[in-house]
């Protein structure tokens with residue numbers, strides 16, 4: 415259990431567990447920040463909290479084996495100084511439903527603590543049945559988990575009922591709760607990064623060499639409605655942000671814990687809006703005030719990159735921004751429109767060039783497959799990616815998440831989405847993967863191989879190295895090697911139809 419990232423503790427009131435899932439080769443290990451946020455809130459309420467990261471323990475590209483998950487969970491309980499009073503499991507996503515089920519079973523055998531789950535899948539209509547009939551938990555939290563989990567802990571300590579906790583769904587009520595969104599994010603304490611291990615390295619395209627890295631979020635929510643994405647269901651449709659002062663405190667605390675590199679994973683840290691440049695200025699001045707002098711990466715929509723002034727882009731560069739990750743998805747406007755991405759290939763191409771000419775690495779994500787696509791479309795998406803001025807690219811099959819418009823389009827009237835997620839042919843790694851009569855899943859797996867091999871060429875590597883500072887050369891070479899040689903292997907099971915069983 416080398417990577418469990420649980421710090422030795424003398425007493426545990428609340429045990430928080432991050433369930434494992436099928437990870438992509440070379441995707442690194444990203445800390446469960448949602449649990450670190452919840453832990454910090456619970457500690458304010460005087461609870462002794464422990465975080466156990468089973469995802470870090472199971473770095474497998476297959477669906478984690480249920481028996482192994484059960485064994486490791488048993489060992490976790492054996493290593494605890496005392497049985498916990500309360501167990502929290504999450505973030506629950508389609509990819510970790512089976513492992514979460516196995517973890518709950520062991521928790522039930524090992525202790526009598528009430529078990530609650532939370533995470534992106536919980537607000538999706540139909541989750542009540544999943545929570546009560548499949549996972550067999552005592553409740554599920556929809557939306558932000560800090561305040562509800564704090565209330566659950568307080569009610570537990572006072573031996574009160576859990577009825578009426580914001581965002582909480584209970585087996586006794588069939589009403590699907592309204593997701594709880596913390597209105598003022600500044601009330602959230604700095605996440606308990608000290609409860610996480612030191613081994614987190616983030617993903618290959620985000621690898622930052624041997625520097626100590628963490629992830630961070632300075633906002634929650636996304637106002638866009640891309641048909642395939644469940645982020646707005648998970649974190650809300652309105653963007654809520656930390657104030658400049660709170661951003662400075664968060665970054666300062668990363669500095670004091672020795673983190674030299676941060677990945678800001680916010681869905682919409684900056685959007686194309688009238689006050690975009692002011693927001694960038696707030697952010698970069700907060701970094702300056704924090705005294706932290708590391709480097710960072712952030713996620714941005716292509717239209718936000720284009721809407722930004724030159725001054726804003728250079729502010730980002732000067733404050734340590736080394737890489738901007740953009741969701742580009744496709745090279746055809748019609749396909750982008752169908753996905754409601756609100757993006758054109760021209761905007762994507764211009765955004766890549768702009769990021770590069772600002773001296774920042776450009777990275778893009780692409781989706782292979784989609785409604786009305788034929789095999790040639792997979793290849794034209796890869797060709798488009800290869801033509802762009804990008805340093806890194808990530809290619810994924812199209813996953814169909816319950817609660818999204820895409821899910822409704824493909825499975826209208828399907829309320830029992832759990833059975834689809836547990837169908838090992840349809841969801842070989844836990845996520846339901848799109849395919850059609852014209853584009854079988856094996857074709858998509860072949861296209862993924864082709865994509866990584868074509869994109870990560872020697873000539874692109876030399877260009878990326880040439881325009882990067884010397885101290886980043888080794889990291890770029892290693893990332894290219896890993897992405898070209900192993901990333902696509904994550905999908906080998908699809909190509910050979912050797913889908914993992916559980």
Ligand code: B12
Nearest residue numbers: 444448502503504505507508509532533558559644645648
């Ligand atoms: C950063 C990120 C990642 C990172 C880090 C994930 C991690 N270890 O936390 C990486 C790159 C590793 C990753 C991997 C994956 N991701 Co991801 N990821 C995100 C992203 C952009 C932000 C998540 C986040 O950290 N938010 C900030 C923190 C503070 O919020 P949070 O984790 O959601 O936690 C809060 C609540 O959910 C809740 N909560 C969470 N856990 C618990 C537990 C309890 C007990 C309680 C009460 C509450 C609770 O309270 C927390 C605090 O408010 C979201 C999009 C989004 N906006 O949600 C997609 C998203 C969650 N990912 C998604 C997917 C599919 C995946 C992968 C399966 C991809 C893959 N095939 O490999 C894996 C699964 C990993 C996992 N176990 O989460 C989907 C999930 C869709 C679904 N319905 O299944 C999302 C919604 C994006 C999308 N494509 O639509 N992801």
Ligand code: SF4
Nearest residue numbers: 636638640643645681
């Ligand atoms: S893909 Fe990005 S912009 Fe689109 S809904 Fe998801 S988070 Fe928002």
